[in-house]
Amino acid sequence: DTAVSQTPKYLVTQMGNDKSIKCEQNLGHDTMYWYKQDSKKFLKIMFSYNNKELIINETVPNRFSPKSPDKAHLNLHINSLELGDSAVYFCASSPGKKALSYNEQFFGPGTRLTVL
Amino acid sequence: DAKTTQPNSMESNEEEPVHLPCNHSTISGTDYIHWYRQLPSQGPEYVIHGLTSNVNNRMASLAIAEDRKSSTLILHRATLRDAAVYYCILRDPLGDSNYQLIWGAGTKLIIKP
Numbered sequence: 001d002t003a004v005s006q007t008p009k010y011l012v013t014q015m016g017n018d019k020s021i022k023c024e025q026n027l028g029h030d031t032m033y034w035y036k037q038d039s040k041k042f043l044k045i046m047f048s049y050n051n052k053e054l055i056i057n058e059t060v061p062n063r064f065s066p067k068s069p070d071k072a073h074l075n076l077h078i079n080s081l082e083l084g085d086s087a088v089y090f091c092a093s094s095p096g097k098k099a100l101s102y103n104e105q106f107f108g109p110g111t112r113l114t115v116l
Numbered sequence: 117d118a119k120t121t122q123p124n125s126m127e128s129n130e131e132e133p134v135h136l137p138c139n140h141s142t143i144s145g146t147d148y149i150h151w152y153r154q155l156p157s158q159g160p161e162y163v164i165h166g167l168t169s170n171v172n173n174r175m176a177s178l179a180i181a182e183d184r185k186s187s188t189l190i191l192h193r194a195t196l197r198d199a200a201v202y203y204c205i206l207r208d209p210l211g212d213s214n215y216q217l218i219w220g221a222g223t224k225l226i227i228k229p
Contacts, residue, residue: 004159041201043160043219055214090159100207100215103148107159 003027004108006091012114013081020067021076021111023091029106031099032074033092034066037110043090048099049074055099078113086115119143120204125224128194136189136223138204143184148207150217151178151189153200160203163189199227 004025013019025032034046047066048055054066063079078085091108094100121139128134140149151163164171164178166187171178177190191198203222207215 040221042221043203045216045218048214048216053214055210055216092159098213098215099210100217101213103150103165103207104162105152105160105217107161110157110159 004091004093004106006089006108006111008111009109010112010114012116014116015081015083017081018077018079019081019113020078021089021091021113023074023076023108024072025091025093025106025108026072027093027095027106029093029095030071030097031094031101032068033094033099033105034074034076035090035092035107037088037090039087046076050097050099052097081113081115083115086113088112119147119206119208119218120220122202122204122220122223124221125226127226127228130196130227130229131193134191134194134198134225136191136202136204136225137186138188139186140204140206141185143206146209149178149180149184149187150203150205150207151176152203152205153198154203154222155197155200163202165207194225194227196227196229199225201225 031050033048037043067075088110092105094105096102150165152160154160166178179188201222205217
């Protein structure tokens with residue numbers, strides 16, 4: 001069984017569109033995350049979230065919003081897509097109700113977003 | 117910005133030990149040292165973490181200098197499947213018991229058959 005899964009694996013879309021990436025974890029973890037890995041391969045935290053607290057990286061444009069229907073899911077919604085949003089997006093989860101309180105994160109396989 | 121420095125790349129022969137160095141001279145007393153690796157076209161994978169003492173698990177060993185300003189990830193017997201980018205990261209406090217990882221460029225480990 002896949003611990004952290006993401007859909008879709010690839011997403012190609014036009015500038016200005018709105019899209020969502022879905023993430024699900026079956027590990028029973030309380031905290032989930034979204035990361036962006038750009039073309040230079042640097043991995044940057046975007047959000048960490050549990051069902052009571054959202055921690056936002058201040059550099060993330062407000063076009064990006066996490067949406068959590070339940071503890072096992074954290075979807076990433078992006079409005080008005082721009083060329084610079086092209087990247088690989090990784091979802092992750094960790095135990096504990098605080099971000100990285102138990103040190104270990106589990107990552108999904110990534111979603112490669114291409115904005116044309 | 118990442119608080120760690122690592123060599124851009126390293127090469128090793130298959131079935132030999134690999135020592136991946138990391139410098140973190142500005143580490144504070146409560147910063148945990150984390151290692152993750154990312155295989156090609158995959159998400160990052162946790163390898164090991166430590167605070168002060170050396171740590172061992174099924175994947176690797178982590179040797180931490182006495183002054184904690186550097187550490188070394190040791191793969192005891194590298195295989196071709198260990199070819200990946202290895203990231204050394206300090207857990208960064210955000211306040212209210214929350215933390216984040218500030219990722220650097222990592223070390224690309226090349227394994228030669």
